Amino acid sequence: MAETKKNIDERFSNFGVVSFTAQTKVNDFVDYLKDGKVMATQCGLCGTVFFPPRADCFRCMDSEMKWREVAGKGKLMCFSQLQFAPVGFENDLPYCIGVLDYAEFKVFGRIDSSIALEELSIGMEMTTEACRLENGQLSYIFKKA
Numbered sequence: 336m337a338e339t340k341k342n343i344d345e346r347f348s349n350f351g352v353v354s355f356t357a358q359t360k361v362n363d364f365v366d367y368l369k370d371g372k373v374m375a376t377q378c379g380l381c382g383t384v385f386f387p388p389r390a391d392c393f394r395c396m397d398s399e400m401k402w403r404e405v406a407g408k409g410k411l412m413c414f415s416q417l418q419f420a421p422v423g424f425e426n427d428l429p430y431c432i433g434v435l436d437y438a439e440f441k442v443f444g445r446i447d448s449s450i451a452l453e454e455l456s457i458g459m460e461m462t463t464e465a466c467r468l469e470n471g472q473l474s475y476i477f478k479k480a
Contacts, residue, residue: 360390363402368465368473375440376400384440405442408460408480409435416452433477435461446477454479 346362364387367374377384378392379399386405391398414433417424424430431446433455442463446455460480468474 361388364388365473367402368475371465373405373442373463373465373475374402375405375442377403386440386442405437405463405475407437408462409437409442409477411455411457411459411461411477412436412441413457414446414455431455433461435463435477444475444477447479450479 344362346365361376364374374388375384375386376388376390377400378395378397379401380397381392381395383392383394384403385392385400388400388402390400392400412434414431416429416431418429420428420430427448430448431450431452432444433446435442435444444463446461461477462480463475464478466474466476
């Protein structure tokens, strides 16, 4: 009996500084980043928006998700400058992370290294933009609006 080879979708291995998983149910996220778009998912049943994207809604347990672009300006809710980092991020220290509030949902991410810590302030307007890292991987970053 011939053995059939199963194709495995490993697009997610192209995301982030260190990719901890090659497979996910939201692999299209990486394709959108390649196209310069940062995307969230929105439940088609109850309307809950998720970032990072999810394939299943924890509120209503539905799996009918639609892609939705993270566009426009968000407000910086909180930020921190990291002095210690997880494996794979050690050479980037120090760097800043933050949370942007887009009213319907929030986005956690890294702040552009060209923005000095002293320039950051709670409530400042920022955008979330797709980027390619030095190692060729895809990611997203917060920039001044």
